[in-house]
Amino acid sequence: MALPVHIPAGSRADIGWRVGRVVLIALLVFATPYLVPSFRLSQITGALVLAIAVVGLNLLSGFAGQISLGHAAFFGIGAYTTGVMTVKWETAVPITLVVGMVLCFVVGVLVGLPALRLQGMYLALVTLAVGVLLPSLIRRFDGLTGGSSGLFGMEWEPPGIAYFAGRGGETVWLYYVTVVALVLACVVVWNVMHSRIGRAVVALRDNEAPAIMTGINRAFVRTVVFGLSASIAGLAGGIFAVQAGILTPEAVSLLLTINLLVAMIIGGRASYWGPVFGAFVIYFVPVWTSDLSQGPISGVLFGALVILLVFVMPNGLAGGLTSLVRRVVVVVPQPPRGATEGPSPVPVEPGDPAAGNPPLEARLVR
Amino acid sequence: MTKRSSKLTLAVAVAALTFASCGAPGDDSGSGSSASDAAVEAAEALGIDLDDCPADMTDPLGDTAKVGLTLPLTGGPAAAFAVLGPGVKSAFEEANAEADLPTKFELILKDDQFQPDKTLVAARELVQKDGVVGFSGVTGTAGVLAIRDLLREECLPGIGLPGGGGTVLDPAYPEVVSGAVPFSLDARVWVEDVNERFPEGAKIATFIGNTESGKDYAEQIDHWLEETGSKSTIVDKETIDAADAAAPSSAVTTMRNSGAEVLFAAPTGAQCISIMTEAANQGWEPVIYMTTNCSSSTYFGAAGGAADGVLTLQTYKDVGSPRFADDAGVQRVRDVLKEYGGGVDLTNTTAYSGYVYGQMFVEAAKQAAASDLGLSKLGLIVAARNLDFHPDMVADGIDFTTSGLSDVAPIEAGELNSWSVAEGGFQQGKLYDFEGELTQK
Known part of the structure; x- marks a missing residue:
């Protein structure tokens, strides 16, 4: 059989291809707790938490093209909201997650206000200030946050069912919680980017002046996207708090923002799978390089690998994987219903869902 | 819900139930050992329940x-x-x-x-x-x-x-x-020595890092001043971030202007050097007690003449000191x-x-x-x-x-030694021993 195999969009083969991937991922998610030891599952959960934060950053910096160097702060606000509320006030974890997200949304909107007038490095500097400020505030209010000594004792007891029983029950529970949170974050971003706001985001990113002339409310779109992005990072922070059980200012330092940015680039900017791939690379490569070489050389290996990935896969791992899959299977877009059948695939006009045509990007990126 | 998504949901649910039927993935508990009476007794004396431990x-x-x-x-x-x-x-x-x-x-x-x-x-x-x-x-x-x-x-x-x-x-x-x-040993020795040097009390300034150890130092200094009935008082508290590499000029100026005769210093790394040199540069000459974390000839030697006479608690032998x-x-x-x-x-x-x-x-x-x-x-x-x-x-x-x-x-004992520029190392001072007194009650 000659490769690539061409599958008409909307055909049974296409549906099977889609459903097959979903089932495969679901199987992988459910099988993982049985296949890996508890410590590895905990590490996978750690990578998934990072992935949630990268999903948030990707919405802002990937899709909207606004550089943020302050996402560690939003992550930290979510983390410390959960940490302080659960440890000091014994609030239920789900409530703290919601409060953390709301708080991050508000702070995100406030920080996003300068984005109406600033762009590029200038906006990056404003967000950098927020990122630098938070660790100092945590140390300053050490009576509440534990300061440099750290905040300890956060946990999320699993439900009292047999599936989460045993010594590793909490690890399995947090794994599923994180998976669900990641899926929710991805669904929110997917829906936003396939809504009117999403199209406005892309229009503002690609050509701001004409976008405003067409009636797009720049202030609304930019601040909402900033807030959403921040609240997703806050959700990641909240889960991190109960997953790690420890919070220190170092955990939400500028280094975390840099890691999130690197994960977004390595994974694939403005892609839906990129944050997950990037987060796993950022999380596990240092772990494995330190196993290979117990010394400062592990940092060098990590850096070299990051540079290599950027050169070999300029579109990130998601882009590289998509290219690879397209060598095997290509889903050929079909003309819209009612259109005259042509000899070959007819280009589909993007972005008019009202007319029954989904955006072009959604039909080609598979 | 469409027919297609219903099928998908059903498939996922079936898969989930299949895995769930395999048993709890985290159920790897194998605790409860068949320990001897002596082992059980020894463990209980330390508050350890062997039934909660791996076999x-x-x-x-x-x-x-x-x-x-x-x-x-x-x-x-x-x-x-x-x-x-x-x-x-x-x-x-x-x-x-x-x-x-x-x-x-x-x-x-x-x-x-x-x-x-x-x-x-x-x-x-x-x-x-x-x-x-x-x-x-x-x-x-x-x-x-x-x-x-x-x-x-x-x-x-x-x-x-x-x-x-x-x-x-x-x-x-x-x-x-x-x-x-323990930082509590450091703080207690400092307070005891101040009480001996200044029986009528002294004005103390503290210069402490914004770190977990700094927080401990601050608490322990307050604790031992009260516990020993010291007449000394803290007149100024200055802090420094662990990553702050600049000379602490303004902090030293403030402490000097407070009239402090004693400085308790618990900074981090290279700050050990800069606090000593900055105090000397500003002509401020209090009795300086430096954290045991700085008690290395590396730091004191680098401070040059500014370190002369500065006190520090030492438990470990300093490999760079002529004494050893x-x-x-x-x-x-x-x-x-x-x-x-x-x-x-x-x-x-x-x-x-x-x-x-x-x-x-x-x-x-x-x-x-x-x-x-x-x-x-x-x-x-x-x-x-x-x-x-x-x-x-x-x-x-x-x-x-x-x-x-x-x-x-x-570790509940240490020597309060002073740096001597002439000797090129630490001079042996008084041994403070608080054996058995530092455990939290």
């Missing part, structure tokens, strides 16, 4: 056993702490070659970037993947606090963990045995590091400290092997909780002693 808690360790050490191998703190690894390793290698122990130990290092959350992740991996029987050398109060619940859950000994914070000396965690000079140039203990450890340290810098005091942390574990192993409990995890914990030995790198007259839960601090 092999009282089993002999076997021919070989792994010991875990998480430390920063990458990132900024690696420059200061990575050298601990060869030090700790040398102690175990020496024991394997020379001590008549039934078990050979292998030290497994794991990078934690000096971040407590990563310390815990790395420690979990060491426990579950490598099957370590204990930990040694894990550095920093926050790092020790991060892993102590894991040690409790797995009933593993953490012996020679250099965390000086008061929370590390918590009898509720008998598995944790500190290897550091011909010391037999220092020479012996230097030879061990040369043989087993893999080319480690023999002038680096941190490597020698690492050796002491490993030596504490080895000493506990020797005592356990000679006890009725034998060289098991429980044997190690019980032995480490009843230590009494004199490490080669510790000044004469100071022993590492613990006694069950009534005395959980191995």
Whole structure:
């Protein structure tokens, strides 16, 4: 059989291809707790938490093209909201997650206000200030946050069912919680980017002046996207708090923002799978390089690998994987219903869902 | 819901139920050991319930056993702490070659970037993947606090963990045995010495880092001023961030203007040097007490004339000081590091400290092997909780002693030494010994 195999969009083969991937991922998610030891599952959960934060950053910096160097702060606000509320006030974890997200949304909107007038490095500097400020505030209010000594004792007891029983029950529970949170974050971003706001985001990113002339409310779109992005990072922070059980200012330092940015680039900017791939690379490569070489050389290996990935896969791992899959299977877009059948695939006009045509990007990126 | 999505949901649900029927994935509990009455009694004396521990808690360790050490191998703190690894390793290698122990130990290092959350992740991996029987050398109060619940859950000994914070000396965690000079000892010695020098009281300024140890220092200074009925008062409190590399000019000016006659200083790293030089530059000459974390000839030597007469508490022998140039203990450890340290810098005091942390574990192993409990995890914990030995790198007259839960601090004594520019090293001062008095009640 000659490769690539061409599958008409909307055909049974296409549906099977889609459903097959979903089932495969679901199987992988459910099988993982049985296949890996508890410590590895905990590490996978750690990578998934990072992935949630990268999903948030990707919405802002990937899709909207606004550089943020302050996402560690939003992550930290979510983390410390959960940490302080659960440890000091014994609030239920789900409530703290919601409060953390709301708080991050508000702070995100406030920080996003300068984005109406600033762009590029200038906006990056404003967000950098927020990122630098938070660790100092945590140390300053050490009576509440534990300061440099750290905040300890956060946990999320699993439900009292047999599936989460045993010594590793909490690890399995947090794994599923994180998976669900990641899926929710991805669904929110997917829906936003396939809504009117999403199209406005892309229009503002690609050509701001004409976008405003067409009636797009720049202030609304930019601040909402900033807030959403921040609240997703806050959700990641909240889960991190109960997953790690420890919070220190170092955990939400500028280094975390840099890691999130690197994960977004390595994974694939403005892609839906990129944050997950990037987060796993950022999380596990240092772990494995330190196993290979117990010394400062592990940092060098990590850096070299990051540079290599950027050169070999300029579109990130998601882009590289998509290219690879397209060598095997290509889903050929079909003309819209009612259109005259042509000899070959007819280009589909993007972005008019009202007319029954989904955006072009959604039909080609598979 | 469409027909297609219904089918998909059904498929996912079936898959979920299939896996759920396999049993709980996290159900790997195998606790409850068939321990002897003596083992049960020894464990209960330390508040350990053997039924909550893995079944092999009282089993002999076997021919070989792994010991875990998480430390920063990458990132900024690696420059200061990575050298601990060869030090700790040398102690175990020496024991394997020379001590008549039934078990050979292998030290497994794991990078934690000096971040407590990563310390815990790395420690979990060491426990579950490598099957370590204990930990040694894990550095920093926050790092020790991060892993102590894991040690409790797995009933593993953490012996020679250099965390000086008061929370590390918590009898509720008998598995944790500190290897550091407690900050409470430092603060108490400072206050006692001030009380002797200034019977009518003195004005004190504090210059303390915004770190976990800084917080401990601030609390302990207040505690001992009150506890000893001191007439001295703190007239100014200055702080500095750990990463602040600038000279503390404004802080020194404020402290000088407060009229303070005494300075309690607990900064970090290179700040140890800059606080001394800045005070000298501004012509301020209080009696300066410097944290034991700075008590190295490296820092004092770099401060030049500004360090002359500055006081600091020392428990460990300073390898750069002329006083210990011909010391037999220092020479012996230097030879061990040369043989087993893999080319480690023999002038680096941190490597020698690492050796002491490993030596504490080895000493506990020797005592356990000679006890009725034998060289098991429980044997190690019980032995480490009843230590009494004199490490080669510790000044004469100071022993590492613990006694069950009534005395959980191995180091409770130190010399208050002063730096002498003329001598090019520390001059031996008064020995303060508070044996058995630093355990939290």
